[in-house]
Each structure stands twice: as C-alpha cells, then as structure tokens.
Amino acid sequence: MRYIPVTEKDRAEMLSKIGVKDVGELFEQIPESLRLKKPLNLPAPLSEMELMAEMEKLAKECEIATNKTSFLGGGINRHYIPAVIPALISRGEFLTAYTPYQPEASQGTLQALYEFQTYIAMLSGMDVVNASLYDGATATAEAVLMARRINTKGKVVYVSSVLHPHYREVLKTYLLDINVPVVELPFDQKTGKTIYDVEQMKEAICVVVGYPNYFGVIEDLKEARDVSTQVGALLISVTTEALSLALLKSPGEFGVDIFVGEGQSFGLPPSFGGPLLGLIATKDANVRQLPGRLIGRGHDKNGKDAYLIVIATREQHIKREKATSNICTNEALCATTAAMYLTLYGKEGLPHLAKLNAGNAYFLRKQLADISDVELSFSGANFNEFVVRTKVSGRDLLRRLAEHNIFGGIALSDDYSENQNDILVSVTEMNSVTECLEFVRVLKETL
C-alpha cells in the first residue's frame, strides 16, 4: 500500500525490538471478544488510476450543473478565484501543517493569519478579529453566546427575521439547551428591512441583524444601533456577503459591538457549502470574551518580530469547562486563503470588484423591473442580491427557468410564508451582460 511503507523486514526487526512475536500480540490489550473476526465490509480498494477515473466521471456529471447560468447566492457566493490562489494555498507547508502551537516552526501560518485578522479589521471597522470560526452561521451563534457573557443582565436574544434562515436555525440549535429565548423581529414588506418595537424588546441581551440582510437589503445599522442602545442590548451585525464591505460603510462606523460574517467570498469556491470561513470581530474592550484562536505580534528572545497565539487562556485546551468556546480546529487554511485573496485584490481591486458586482446586479434589477409582470419585492437598497416577485410561485418560476438551464435564484416561500412568489437573485462579476439578458428573455417567455 503506497501510503504505508512498512516492509516484511522492517516489521520483523521492529517486532523483535518490541519483544513480541507478531502484530496480533500488539493488540492483545483489546479484549478478545471486542476484536473483529472478519474484515470490515467496505468497497474493495482501488488503485489511484482506477479511482481517479471513477472520481473524474462523477465530477463530470456534477460539472453539467456548474456550467449552467447561475444566479444562486444566499450566503454562498460565486466569485472568480485568481489562479495564483490555489497554486499558493496548496503548498504543503501551509496545507499539511498543524495548528501553530510551536511558533518557531509555524511563522508562516501565524503571519498569514495575523494579516488576515488585520484585513478583516480594516474591512469591518472593528478593533480585534479572531483567526476564524467554522462559518457565518456558527459564528453568529458564538457571537450571541459572547454577548450573553458580556451583557449578564439581559435574558432574551432579538434576531431579525431577515437574518439568513439557516443562521437562525443554527443559532436556535446552539441556544436550545441553555435556555436562552430567541425572539424574531418582524420585517417591513415594503422596504425589506427589520422593524424594531422598542417597547416590546424587554430584557434584551443583544440584537442580531443582517447587513446586507437575507433579502440583499442594506439594513439601517444606525437605527439598529440606536434601538440596541435604548434597550440596553449589544448590537451584532451579520454579513453573509463579505465583499459588500468593500463598498458599504463598515459595521464599526455604526458602533456595532460584535461583527460576524461569512468570508467564503474571499477566494473559496462554493464547495457545495463547505468549507466556509466564519468571521468574528469586536471592540478591544471585549477581547477576553472572544471565542477561538487569536494571533498576536510579539518578539522572540532576541527582539526579532515574531507571531504567536495570544490570550490562549480563553481557550478550551487551557480553560476546559471555563473556556469561552469549545472550538479547537477552525478554518485556518480558509483564513490564509482570504489573506492571499485580499492581498491580490488590494486597495484598488477589491472596491473595483465590489462595484462590478453592484453594477451587474443593478443592471439586471433594472431590466427585470421593466418587465410588466415582474416587480422588485422591496424598496431598500441592495449590493449584489435582491428579491423579485412575479405572478407565479417562486418554486414554479425556478423550475421553469431550470428547464432553460438557468438557476434563477432561491425561492423565499420555504422560509417566508407571505412571500410565495418571491425569489432571491444574486448577481456577481461572474454573470455577464449576456447572461443577464438571457435571464430576462427566458423570464419573459416563461411568464
């Protein structure tokens, strides 16, 4: 077997050194009754050549879908990945390294993560960023748990109903067993923005709002900040399309207490939904309540700049049941990818890319709004995602579009019962004018 180099001769020498007669004896510490009597029932092993052929066949079948015109978004964003990114990130020194507990042998990972933290701080306008969480959904849950540690007076979590439905579901899963009630804030069917009723928001721990929200609408964070302050809550903003931060005012500018995001847009393919990149950031004052790993800059004993894990005393391997979170393995390689991607796009490129997205989305939005049986569902401003409404149900419409090899978006009906005819459309730099016009043509035809 090509991954296991032990030979007959090696085995004999090693067994003799150990002082046992055969490999079976090594396992005698396992009670006999527990040892398998026959081999596992697994598919027969394949050589690389055979298995590669099988996997290529499977990938080709799946590729048919990836070659269709797509306006799918909803937290998993389609962006171009420059060729240098996979070339660099697949270097074995990054790919096959462990968690950087030995800083002298891990300066590469550590420095890249420090750069990542800096980039996300600049984009979010926050003071301190951790070295990643699993995804935007679990990061939201961690942010709420963190808010609960900071705001010990509050009892209830107020979440915008226009926060990504999956994020709300994960949050509920995380909160269920620790008896923290979650109340959903309604939204305005005209604007697509969250409605706050200060009178009703009693004993608030925090307010959680999307920015942009699940409808692609840019929420008014100033209002969210004012409301949160009034009800004594921390404000958590959640960005599922991190690229939007290159154009939008940063959450930090509004005084958000905890910023959460999904960083998949920065160099990670859609990957059928994983791996993703959970972002979390906060103000300096809250740093000791942050979950997960933090990378700092210090120096070695000779005074040379050095990078290392800092404030590890919040983490599970030291604090055990008193840790701020149970997280250990995070998404370090995805964070390293994001650092590379943000470096490459840089100061000019990233806003430019964001403008391409906003421009393409605006183009399609205008074209669709001009069709007589189509309307934009919400009046709030958008970045690269928006909701359109037609005379037919969203699911029917998507099915009809799919017959023309177009993935037109995501139906809202599963999560928003009043919005049966609405679909969420995402337009990125990957969607050409031709694709947008084709979408419009097919839509007209099918309605």
Added chain:
Amino acid sequence: MIHGTEKLIFEQGSVGRVGVDLPSAISEQELNEALPKELRRGELVGFSEISEPEMVRHYTRLSQRNVGIDDTFYPLGSCTMKYNPRMNESVAGMKGFAQLHPAMPVWETQGVFKMLWDLEQMLKEICGMDAFTLNPVAGSHGELTGLKIIRAAIRARGEKRDKVLIPTSAHGTNPASSVLAGFTPVNIEVNPDGSVCLEALKKVLDENVAAMMITNPSTLGLFEQNIKEIADMLHEKGAYLYCDGANLNALVGITRPGDMGFDVIQTNTHKTFSTPHGGGGPGSGPVGVKSELIPFLPYPRVQKIGHMNGGPDIYVPICSEHTIGRVHSYYGNFLVLLRAYVYLRTMGALGLRDVAEASVLNANYLRVSLGELGYRVPFNRLCMHECLLTDENMPKGVTTMDIAKRLIDKGFHPMTVYFPMTVHDAMLIEPTETETKETLDSFIEAMRRIEIESHLFPQTLRDAPHITPIQRVDDVDANRPKNLNMRWKQKQQQ
C-alpha cells in the same frame, strides 16, 4: 525553513500597484444610482497595493517559514499527523465538486448526495454505528453535536439529567463542549495509567448522569480495557456512553467503538482519514449514533429513496423526526468529506487494518527504543498508536519544552507536550502508519543526541531552537495587556 523575518504585506508594495486586472466597472454616476452614496464607505485605508509577482513571493516565503508533514516527521500525540494524499487534493479541486452550489436543485447534485450517502455507509461499518451525520465540521463541533443529540434523547424521555462524566485525562474540548450543550461536566479521577477508575465511577454514577465521554484509546495511548463494563454500568443507569474518536487510528479494522458499547462517536477526518490540517483547519467531525438516537440527528441528512422505473437510485436531503436542528450553514465541510471518501476508497478494509497495525507497531517501536535511551516511559507496557514519555530522568533544568524545541533543530516537528495533564511534563508521541523505519530510526537518533546534550550542553537545549526563522518567543511579554497586538496599524493610526 529559511532565516530572517518577512515584512508584513502591509509594509510592502507601492502606491498605485495592482494585483488583478479587472473589466471596467460602472461609472460613478451609475454607482450612485445602484448604491446611494450615503451608504458607501471611504477608501480601504491600509490595504495592500502590490503586484501579483510580489504577492506570490510573499506567501511563498511565508510558506518557507512553516513546517508541514510534507516537510518532515510530525509526531504530535493525539493529532494523527499522517500523510495527506495529493490525490485527495486533486479530486477536491475538480470543478464539478468545487463549483457546486448547495442551493442547486437536488436532481442536479445527485452525484454528491450519492457520495455522501456512500461515505456514511463506510463510516457506519468502520465504527459499528447505525447512522452518521456528516454536518459537524471539526472534532469539537462533533462533540457538541453528539452531546446535543444525547440531550434531546433525554428530554424526549421526559428526564432531566444534567451531568456529563469526563476523565481528567480528556481533551479540553470535552468539558468545554459539555458546557455549551447545557451540561455540567464532572471530572472523574483516572488511575495512574489513565484508565477509568471503576470505583470512582460507581461513586458518582446516578440518575442525574446523562453521559460519560471516553477517549479510547485514552490520551495516554492505552486501550480502556474495562470499556464493556463501563458501558454496561452507564446503560444500567440510563446514561449514554460517548466516544471521543480522536484516537480512532489505533482501532480501524481491528475493533469497533459501536461493539464496545459506545452510543455516540465523533470521528475526525483530519486525523484518522488523512484530510489535511491546514494550519488549524478546516476539518470535519462526522458523528455516529446507535439506532435509538437517529431521530435526533441534525438537519439535513442524505437519504437514499430507491429508484424510479429502474433508473439510478435517488437521494434527497431529509430531516430526522426529532432533529436537534441545523449545526452548520449547509451540509458541513463537503470538500473535506470528499477527501475522506477518496481515502477510504483507496484503503479498503484491509488497508485500514494495515493503518492500525502499522501505527501501533511504530508507536511501540518508539516506546521501547526511546525507553532504552533513558527517557522515562511511565507505562512501560504495550501501547496503542502513541507512546508517552516524561522528562523525569532529565538533568535538573532541562524540561519537556527544551527537548521539544531542540527537536526542531534536528529537523523534526516536536511531539505534543504537557498533555495529558494527568501526567507530569508529558511528551506524547504519535508516529502514525505513514512513516518509514528509517525516519523512526533517525528520530530515535535525534532523541539520543538530545539526551546526551542534556547532560553535556544543557544550555544548548534551553536556547533551542537555533535554526528557525525566529528563536524562542516571549509569550509572557506578548500577552501583557499593553503589548497585545492582534492587527497591524498604520503609523499615523498608532
């Protein structure tokens, strides 16, 4: 590794340089219509301005300040740093997998559902469990998921049990996950060899115990021989037995946690099933359960529902009856699971048995060889996939940390140090099955020289490492509140 420091990316480049060429964007006027000006930010202060070749050099140089398994032997105990096959990377990079969007209609993605279903079947067989969720994306995420499943099952029985028993030798994630799942972790003292003390267990085991978490083999690298008795004791009291599957590499193809009486297990694909650690992630932590816990598995699961008119089998995402809910945005770390799938299809049943056999053979070879050099082996009997040493026989003033750091100079990544906490100044060494005898011998030789140096040149050890880009880091100083520096700031901002 190469010497010298590498400037931060923010301290490189020059105003006006770009790393990408893009099509022209919309005009300022159109932009104002698309996205009103009052919603927009100013420029990205501090962002890099750098060309593509500079960017490539920077990250290449950073990679040269890092050590991975591709570079050298990486015997981190409890981490299973085995070779990460390049074939798996190749498959994960295929467009048909990487570019799939999870919101595509299910009939478009049948191929990946079939893969996920097949992977679940293989994991069930390997672990002796009745079902798996593939959604958790890390070991501790799997722990949390498994504990939440237990919590839901107990709630469904109309009971309120809030204690989870955890041996003091367990990974820190065990108590941390228990708290997050709403339980109160109760430490159970272990025997000196790390095994569960049955007397101690008897004392605390009552109707308030929801579960016990056991790592088997233990974090001392020894098989928990009373596991069946422990399982029976817990089950008799209506509690569940949870397996921290971190050390599954010692067991694959030899014995199965499900057969030992475990009700729940989390596996770590980034340990046992060869997916890369990536400097800390992404991983994947599939969780297996016995049949009575299937109704509580998280959403979504993949189900095979047969075929239509003799066509291919159809797979759909389903929701378990009393699901604990979602634990991740979508299906979990799909591309990591895909790598694990390719690995299992490469290994087959006998290949997996070879994994356990070679990993245990290698660990015992190191245990005996290193013991002969004068390192203290606290439990000098057959171990499983990892062996434990301590610095007790070292001259005064030479510590476990010094040995670890000196290993870097000798070209090896250090072992796990100061864990498990129940053993004073532990060094936990896990060679895995993918190392050659020559590598093990050169590691032993390095440890022999270090042992000699510890007597003759102890300062050389205390000053180690010497050949790395930086020398020992001043951890205390970096953690002083006034020195904490977790992002770069422009001079004028400082």
